[in-house]
Amino acid sequence: MKPSHPFFRGIFLFLPLFTVYDTYAQTPNDAVMMPLGDICILLNYDFGSFDEYWEGSKLRENATIAEVQRKTILPMVAVGIFKNANLYVGVPHVSTRSTEPNGGKFAGVEGFQDLGISLKYQALRKKMPGGELFLLSSVGFSTPASNYLADYMPYSLGFGAPELSVRGIMEHKWNNNMYFRTSIAHLWRGYAEAERDYYYSDGSRYSKYMDVPDAWSFEGVIGFRALGNSLRLELIYAAQRSSSGDNIRAYNAPQPTNRVDFDRWGLFAQYYFKDIKGLGVLAYHNRVFDGMNTGKINNTGFGVTYQFNFKKNEHVQ
Amino acid sequence: MYNKIIKNKQIAVIIFAMAILTTACERDIPYYMNFDSYAFTSTDENGGTWSHILPTAGDITIDAPSATNSVEYLAEIAAMKSAMQQTTPEQKKAIEYWTNNPIIRWNEIAVELISKYNLIPGPNADGTYTLPNAGNPNGPPPFPFANPPYAIRALAYLSVAQYDGMISAWNFKYAYNRAAPYQHDNTIAFAYPVNTIPSYPSDGAVIASASRRILSAMFPLEVEYLQQKENEHLESLFLSGGNVQSDIDAGKLIGNEIATRALSRAATDGMSKAQTPKPVSDSIKAAAFERFGWQWTNQENPVRPVGLTPLYGKVRMWNVANVEEVRPGPPPAIGSVEYLEDVKILKDYAANVTSERRRIANFWQDGLSTFTPPGHWNRITKEYLVAYEFNPLRSARTFAYLNMAIMDAGISCWDAKYYYHYPRPIEMIDGFKTIIGTPNFPAYTSGHSTFSAAAAEVLSYVFPEESDQVWTWAEEAANSRVYGGIHWTFDANVGMEQGKTVAEYAVNRARLDGAD
Numbered sequence: 001m002k003p004s005h006p007f008f009r010g011i012f013l014f015l016p017l018f019t020v021y022d023t024y025a026q027t028p029n030d031a032v033m034m035p036l037g038d039i040c041i042l043l044n045y046d047f048g049s050f051d052e053y054w055e056g057s058k059l060r061e062n063a064t065i066a067e068v069q070r071k072t073i074l075p076m077v078a079v080g081i082f083k084n085a086n087l088y089v090g091v092p093h094v095s096t097r098s099t100e101p102n103g104g105k106f107a108g109v110e111g112f113q114d115l116g117i118s119l120k121y122q123a124l125r126k127k128m129p130g131g132e133l134f135l136l137s138s139v140g141f142s143t144p145a146s147n148y149l150a151d152y153m154p155y156s157l158g159f160g161a162p163e164l165s166v167r168g169i170m171e172h173k174w175n176n177n178m179y180f181r182t183s184i185a186h187l188w189r190g191y192a193e194a195e196r197d198y199y200y201s202d203g204s205r206y207s208k209y210m211d212v213p214d215a216w217s218f219e220g221v222i223g224f225r226a227l228g229n230s231l232r233l234e235l236i237y238a239a240q241r242s243s244s245g246d247n248i249r250a251y252n253a254p255q256p257t258n259r260v261d262f263d264r265w266g267l268f269a270q271y272y273f274k275d276i277k278g279l280g281v282l283a284y285h286n287r288v289f290d291g292m293n294t295g296k297i298n299n300t301g302f303g304v305t306y307q308f309n310f311k312k313n314e315h316v317q
Numbered sequence: 318m319y320n321k322i323i324k325n326k327q328i329a330v331i332i333f334a335m336a337i338l339t340t341a342c343e344r345d346i347p348y349y350m351n352f353d354s355y356a357f358t359s360t361d362e363n364g365g366t367w368s369h370i371l372p373t374a375g376d377i378t379i380d381a382p383s384a385t386n387s388v389e390y391l392a393e394i395a396a397m398k399s400a401m402q403q404t405t406p407e408q409k410k411a412i413e414y415w416t417n418n419p420i421i422r423w424n425e426i427a428v429e430l431i432s433k434y435n436l437i438p439g440p441n442a443d444g445t446y447t448l449p450n451a452g453n454p455n456g457p458p459p460f461p462f463a464n465p466p467y468a469i470r471a472l473a474y475l476s477v478a479q480y481d482g483m484i485s486a487w488n489f490k491y492a493y494n495r496a497a498p499y500q501h502d503n504t505i506a507f508a509y510p511v512n513t514i515p516s517y518p519s520d521g522a523v524i525a526s527a528s529r530r531i532l533s534a535m536f537p538l539e540v541e542y543l544q545q546k547e548n549e550h551l552e553s554l555f556l557s558g559g560n561v562q563s564d565i566d567a568g569k570l571i572g573n574e575i576a577t578r579a580l581s582r583a584a585t586d587g588m589s590k591a592q593t594p595k596p597v598s599d600s601i602k603a604a605a606f607e608r609f610g611w612q613w614t615n616q617e618n619p620v621r622p623v624g625l626t627p628l629y630g631k632v633r634m635w636n637v638a639n640v641e642e643v644r645p646g647p648p649p650a651i652g653s654v655e656y657l658e659d660v661k662i663l664k665d666y667a668a669n670v671t672s673e674r675r676r677i678a679n680f681w682q683d684g685l686s687t688f689t690p691p692g693h694w695n696r697i698t699k700e701y702l703v704a705y706e707f708n709p710l711r712s713a714r715t716f717a718y719l720n721m722a723i724m725d726a727g728i729s730c731w732d733a734k735y736y737y738h739y740p741r742p743i744e745m746i747d748g749f750k751t752i753i754g755t756p757n758f759p760a761y762t763s764g765h766s767t768f769s770a771a772a773a774e775v776l777s778y779v780f781p782e783e784s785d786q787v788w789t790w791a792e793e794a795a796n797s798r799v800y801g802g803i804h805w806t807f808d809a810n811v812g813m814e815q816g817k818t819v820a821e822y823a824v825n826r827a828r829l830d831g832a833d
Contacts, residue, residue: 063440063618103618105743107667107750107802147672149679152752191344195679198696200432200686204425206696207346250458251439252686 033122033136034080037311042090044282046072048299053154053254054291056247066102068154068295071095072113074303084122091115091145096155106155109148113158116142118165128172136169150192151199151210153254154295160192160256161212181221188214192256201246201257210256213245223268234268236286248293262291270305280305349425350699354417356510357708361832364710365488368830370635370717371582374481377574379567382495382517393561394498398505404556412553417509419521419550420479420712421699423528426546427475428688428695430536434463435686437757444619448592454537461536465683465764466629466727469691470588471535472716473635473724478531478572478579480717482523483710485571490515499558508557512708519560520709522568523575525550530576534583586633591626598623605738611651613740613759624758630732635721636822640732643819645811648739648761659805663742663749667802670752674800681765681797682753690765690794691723694772697790701780714832719775722823726771726816727764733815734759742802751802763804766795766812767819774820778827791816 034040051067052059076090097108118140126133143162144150150160167185189212197208218241223234245259266286273279282303288296369375383389404412415422438458440446447458454460461467497516499505514520529547533540551569554560560568593601606612615621630640637643649655666674683690698719702712739761743749756764773791777784795813798804827833 066618101618103616105616105750105755107670107752149675151679195676196682196687197680198688198693200429203348204429204432204688205346205348206350207344209344209346211344211346249686250436252436 033084033120034078034086034307035309036080036083037309038078038080038307039310040078040305040307042074042076042078042303042305044072044074044076044301044303046070046074046299046301048072048297050288050295050297053248053295054293055250057292059296062251064102064104065098065106065154067099069097069099070297070299072301086120088118088120088140089116094157096157098155108155109152109157111148111157112145113148114142114163115145116140131172131174134169134171134173136171138165138167138169140165140167149195150212150256151194151196153256159189159212160210162190163212164188165217167217177225179221179223179225181219181223183219185217186214187217194256199255199257200249201255211244212256213242213259215240215242215260230272230274232268232270236266236268237264238266238286239263242292245293254293258293260292260294262288262294264288278307280307349414350421350703352416352421352703354509355703355706357417357512357514358706359708359711360512360514361487361708361710362491363831365484365491367484367487367714367832368826369481369484370477370721371481371575371578373578374485374575377485377571379489379518379570382493382563382567385495385501390561390563393563394502394505397498397555397558397561398502401505401556401558408552408556411549412508412557415521415550415553417521417557417559418702418707418709418712419524420709420716421702422550423475423479423524423532424472424695424699424716426528426543427472427532428692430532430539431463431468431471431692432686432688434459434461434536435468435689437462437464437685440619446619446621451537451589459538463536463689464625465689465691465768466591466626466632466731467535468689469720469724469727469768470583470586470632471532472691472695473720474535474579474583475528475531476713476716476720477635478527478575479524480713481579482527482572482575483520483713485575486518486520486523486568487710489518489567489571490520493517495564497559498561505558507559509559514708516560516564518567518571519554519564520568521554521560522551522565523572524709524713525554526569526572527576527579528572530573531579534580582633587628587631591629591632593623593627595622598627601627601735602738605736609647609650609737611738611740613738614744615757616741616743616755617757621757624735625756626731626758627735630728630730630735632728634725634728636826637725637729637819640729643729643815644736645733645762645815648737648805648807648811651740651745655807656805659807660742660746662806663746663799663802666800667750667752675752677793677797678753678801679797681769681794682801683765684754684756690768691720691727691772693794694719694723694768694776697772697787698776701776701783705780711832714827714830715775715779718779718823718827719772722771722775722820723768725823726767726819729815729819730762730764730767730812731758733762734764737761739805739808742805749802753798753801753803755803760804761808762812762815763795763798763808764812765798765804766791766809767816769794770813770816771820771823772816774817775823775827778824 048070049067052061072092072094074090074092079087081087092113094113095110118138120138122136124135141164144160148157150156165185165187167183169183171181173179191209192212194208194210199205218239220237221234225232241261242259246257248254248258264286268284270282285300287298449458449460449462451460494515495517499507525547529543533543602612683693738759741755741760743755769791773787776787795809799806799809
């Protein structure tokens with residue numbers, strides 16, 4: 001059976017900072033499909049931190065928060081529910097803190113962030129001269145899985161609002177094991193619920209609801225396979241542009257209404273053991289290099305995947 | 318094939334459900350309170366005899382208006398009617414926005430500016446701090462930093478000017494007794510519920526001019542914005558059919574005269590000296606250490622050299638002759654049994670952040686970039702004024718006594734803060750962390766508690782039916798600081814008593830002002 005491994009890529013596409021913790025709904029953004037009846041389990045650990053952030057478009061430090069750190073453990077399950085459709089379900093557990101010393105003495109928080117469900121559908125797979133073309137789309141939905149307070153930035157676990165994402169994915173694979181993939185998604189966000197009924201966002205706002213800006217998300221990837229498909233390496237550029245939102249105010253905390261933009265590059269690697277059926281490991285590193293109202297965050301993650309087929313009750317490769 | 322259809326249907330249903338959950342409930346997030354103009358519960362014919370707050374407010378006079386059958390007046394009516402016929406949709410919206418109780422709107426404008434300017438200056442690259450400077454309002458940093466002491470002072474002067482202006486307006490309304498234009502000419506469709514209150518001078522114009530002047534002085538970078546607001550408001554008064562031009566001009570005159578008097582008090586009330594240089598601040602701190610053996614020190618990084626307005630306690634009070642009269646006794650000594658008990662309580666709250674305590678800490682936080690606790694109580698008051706259908710005179714009176722009491726409570730609180738100079742929990746408890754920000758001034762007593770108890774005391778007097786509710790809220794506001802980890806329980810408890818005691822002075826004065 002053809003290996004169908006590396007679909008957990010772009011994990012933590014959105015780990016960067018203040019509002020964009022959501023990652024997970026974006027996960028299924030590659031071009032690889034699992035066969036019907038396959039299940040893959042992922043356990044991923046991620047560490048992200050930043051000691052500079054963009055207040056509006058001005059990069060700054062802030063000794064009140066010193067370096068903000070975020071640890072995320074993500075258990076996730078992917079299922080090949082139909083011949084051309086994969087389902088993904090996961091819920092990250094996040095903890096945040098500032099390094100010592102810091103001037104603010106704020107308590108970090110921990111807990112489950114957002115439950116995410118997404119569905120990826122392969123619309124087209126076509127042999128081309130010298131390679132193969134794939135067109136896919138995915139739809140994701142996430143919503144807070146605990147009563148975490150979004151209005152506690154930069155420590156809050158997430159932006160606190162439901163999100164619907166629709167992504168289009170195109171991948172071209174050459175016969176020499178190189179591939180190029182690009183995707184674009186729109187993220188519709190709902191409202192975060194604050195624990196106050198008045199806040200400032202370009203004026204007085206008499207409500208406990210904070211409008212989390214919708215956003216566009218882009219990705220461009222160059223990858224290649226080696227060691228007979230066991231190893232996959234990718235160089236990734238990812239970006240987000242909010243459709244609206246306000247700026248972080250001077251020397252003030254961010255809030256869910258902020259316009260969050262970023263540009264990021266990253267490396268991703270995944271390896272499937274030949275000797276142990278279904279077992280794989282992955283690692284990645286991402287660096288935000290430009291942005292607005294977001295941390296200049298670097299994050300690194302490691303994961304283990306295990307894939308099997310429940311129908312045939314046997315391991316795949 | 319059949320299976321495929323089923324499958325696609327399921328997928329479609331899932332996507333549709335997700336879409337609904339995410340986006341179907343578009344919410345309205347209002348910029349101001351939505352309410353309709355209402356019929357006032359009273360006209361208060363004798364309102365002109367109520368006691369002024371500012372001693373010089375009584376000597377403002379305006380000329381007698383032209384008679385209602387004079388050529389002059391009829392020409393004014395004709396001009397108004399003709400303008401009303403050309404009202405644009407935008408002007409109609411403005412009339413609706415301002416309502417017949419524009420005290421509410423000017424109060425909202427004030428708290429919005431407070432939120433806008435309530436940003437603490439950050440450090441410079443070399444670790445120093447530059448403070449906002451009234452002499453150079455553009456900064457950086459911009460002037461003012463509308464922290465709670467600054468905010469409540471702005472609100473107090475605004476409300477006092479509005480109230481004294483309303484008393485003057487009411488005085489001349491019933492002295493000259495010129496009925497509203499729509500009372501003479503039934504072809505005029507008044508935009509608001511009709512009433513029998515005479516229209517000369519226009520109370521709306523008094524409010525517009527006085528408010529614009531006071532807020533322009535408090536927020537010098539907003540002069541243009543405020544002038545635009547005043548112009549829009551004055552135009553709405555005219556186009557509503559409630560005031561001819563001479564009503565408005567007389568109101569503007571009173572508004573400006575009152576504002577001048579209020580601002581002259583403000584210029585000499587001691588606020589300009591409240592933010593001290595470092596040597597003064599150091600000596601205040603040293604005096605406390607000598608007296609009590611403890612001292613508060615800023616924990617920020619880089620350290621802020623001076624706390625917030627160390628001499629705010631010396632600002633002139635409205636209703637208390639001497640701040641020491643209302644100064645509470647000392648807090649528990651560091652290391653005493655009572656103190657250690659508090660350390661235990663605070664550690665327990667920090668280790669067990671329940672959703673209810675977190676909610677309370679956040680709901681009443683009213684920190685940076687918000688309207689501050691005084692603004693929060695103004696917001697609550699505004700809702701009562703509308704619910705109880707108060708006229709502008711009574712609305713102004715409520716805000717005036719409310720904000721004088723809160724400001725006096727703040728002055729008394731700051732007196733205690735810098736007299737006792739008591740440290741914050743993060744200084745005393747090793748590794749202690751908070752869920753809200755620790756402010757840049759000593760702990761004892763809690764500002765939130767004194768502000769809130771003062772507000773509750775005045776609101777209980779004005780709205781006796783709401784007494785239980787407002788005291789419940791005040792207690793919540795006081796406790797919120799302890800739940801947040803930035804105050805000791807005695808900061809909150811003593812602050813509550815202090816706020817109530819101070820506000821009693823205001824209430825005692827109010828009882829005698831002729832309104833009851």
